[in-house]
Amino acid sequence: MTLQSPRTTARSLDAPGAASDLTARGTQIRLEHVTKDYGIATLAVDDVSLTVEPGEFMTLLGPSGSGKTTTLNLIAGFETLTEGTIAFNGRDVGALPPHRRNLGMLFQNYALFPHMTVVQNVAYPLQERRMDKAEIRRKVAEVLELVQLTGRDDTYPAQLSGGQQQRVALARAIVFNPTALLLDEPLGALDRNLRAALQTEIRRIHREVGSTFVFVTHDQEEAMNLSDRIALFHDGRIEQVGTPEQLYREPETLFTARFLGDSNVLDIGGGTAGDTARWDGRSAGWDGRTLAVAPTTVAAHPGVRERRAIVVRPEDLGIALDQADVPPGANCVAATVRDVEFMGPYRTLLLNLGSVGAPGRARLDAFGAALSIGDRVQAWWMPERARVVAA
Structure with a gap:
């Protein structure tokens, strides 16, 4: 669902x-x-x-x-x-x-x-x-x-x-x-x-x-x-x-992404000179899963061995109860609900993303299905709605 x-x-x-x-x-x-x-x-x-x-x-x-x-x-x-x-x-x-x-x-x-x-x-x-x-x-x-x-x-x-x-x-x-x-x-x-x-x-x-x-x-x-x-x-x-x-x-750095609004940040590490082409839109591994990266979402390339991160805005993060409900072509990571904030027209879902427990946020319709603290869900996003930046 x-x-x-x-x-x-x-x-x-x-x-x-x-x-x-x-x-x-x-x-x-x-x-x-x-x-x-x-x-x-x-x-x-x-x-x-x-x-x-x-x-x-x-x-x-x-x-x-x-x-x-x-x-x-x-x-x-x-x-x-x-x-x-x-x-x-x-x-x-x-x-x-x-x-x-x-x-x-x-x-x-x-x-x-x-x-x-x-x-x-x-x-x-x-x-x-x-x-x-x-x-x-x-x-x-x-x-x-x-x-x-x-x-x-x-x-x-x-x-x-x-x-x-x-x-x-x-x-x-x-x-x-x-x-x-x-x-x-x-x-x-x-x-x-x-x-x-x-x-x-x-x-x-x-x-x-x-x-x-x-x-x-x-x-x-x-x-x-x-x-x-x-x-x-x-x-x-x-x-x-x-x-x-x-x-x-289209933030170019993690500072821009975090200063201008809330961001979900998935650290995908650094690389060597031979790895640089991977950031032209192939894939990046995270938490044992392969995450697709759209070529148009890659910011100005960081230098060799510099860290990179995938940034997803809260409104671009989908939530599903089961991985089978994740749309085809979407990236997906397991997540745990750590809190729910009622904001009037919407609710903010506070998440721990993946086994590393990276902090995350998603926006839910205020009248949608309710979730509770501790629930396990799947957080997903389409590759073209993310951004790869220098971390």
């Missing part, structure tokens, strides 16, 4: 990149071999090269200390380069101070002037640029309408909710038509529901403004929800760059 079949997900990874469809009103930001050395044991940013296309929403994602915020500060000019170059539309800006880079900034703590009204806060960068008063009124009115704060002109920050204060900060950051907008964990201080609402607003505003957005977060779901592309940082370097779907469906 098959209890669960993996869901089929529509894929379009061979389609043109997201940046090709974006408005050209934004600015290209190019980082080449960017390095920041604070004189400690490890580099804060280590030889980072990245191009953010005009009008693109690029997210710098990674754990604390991975280098993402330092990279944003280097783009902003708040930190000085140790090595490398940063260019806006081909113009080297590495020597320019922050105020000469014409960038909008949005921070987690809003940084609003408490003694100024909403209108005064938003108008401030225009007044600093000595713009005509009539033009200031027009621009402020337009941007307050964009962030849906029309009618709150004379309100002070203390009279606004956290979400409304962040909208004011966003309006102030974009009112002067900046080269690009840099957002440093701007939603980190908000509760979950408000974060979700403001994510929707940020996506809408990005589409309407058409500017280049560079967004920093450690929240994987936030990055997946907002971004055209994600640059995943790890130990000061970029681990992988791609669309949210590419990073989730």
Whole structure:
């Protein structure tokens, strides 16, 4: 009896990149071999090269200390380069101070002037640029309408909710038509529901403004929800760059697979030079069974003798009570149920995979057949729904 079949997900990874469809009103930001050395044991940013296309929403994602915020500060000019170059539309800006880079900034703590009204806060960068008063009124009115704060002109920050204060900060950051907008964990201080609402607003505003957005977060779901592309940082370097779907469906390393969502990981060891062809799609042994590997699922080949692992997402892992119920052509390993978590629309099955007891997860329909702790099952997946990565 098959209890669960993996869901089929529509894929379009061979389609043109997201940046090709974006408005050209934004600015290209190019980082080449960017390095920041604070004189400690490890580099804060280590030889980072990245191009953010005009009008693109690029997210710098990674754990604390991975280098993402330092990279944003280097783009902003708040930190000085140790090595490398940063260019806006081909113009080297590495020597320019922050105020000469014409960038909008949005921070987690809003940084609003408490003694100024909403209108005064938003108008401030225009007044600093000595713009005509009539033009200031027009621009402020337009941007307050964009962030849906029309009618709150004379309100002070203390009279606004956290979400409304962040909208004011966003309006102030974009009112002067900046080269690009840099957002440093701007939603980190908000509760979950408000974060979700403001994510929707940020996506809408990005589409309407058409500017280049560079967004920093450690929240994987936030990055997946907002971004055209994600640059995943790890130990000061970029681990992988791609669309949210590419990073989730086609991770190149085990770090990427584990950081972007839950993963079932089956270590399949290393190899010698003579074994390299096996990873072109023949087979890999695991726990006394032969596991088929689809050629298109093999990430960039690790070096000789480096360890490899098969990664299967929980939604791609099927569960059957008997091996006879496993679909033809599927890979299969024995598993033991160690816990069941009820998540509302689905249940998460926590597993011990194979005789080694590797931790695993599968998603079951909330109304499907129930399983109990200690039950023996067969965990299966189709070869084309897995990924072979460097472990």
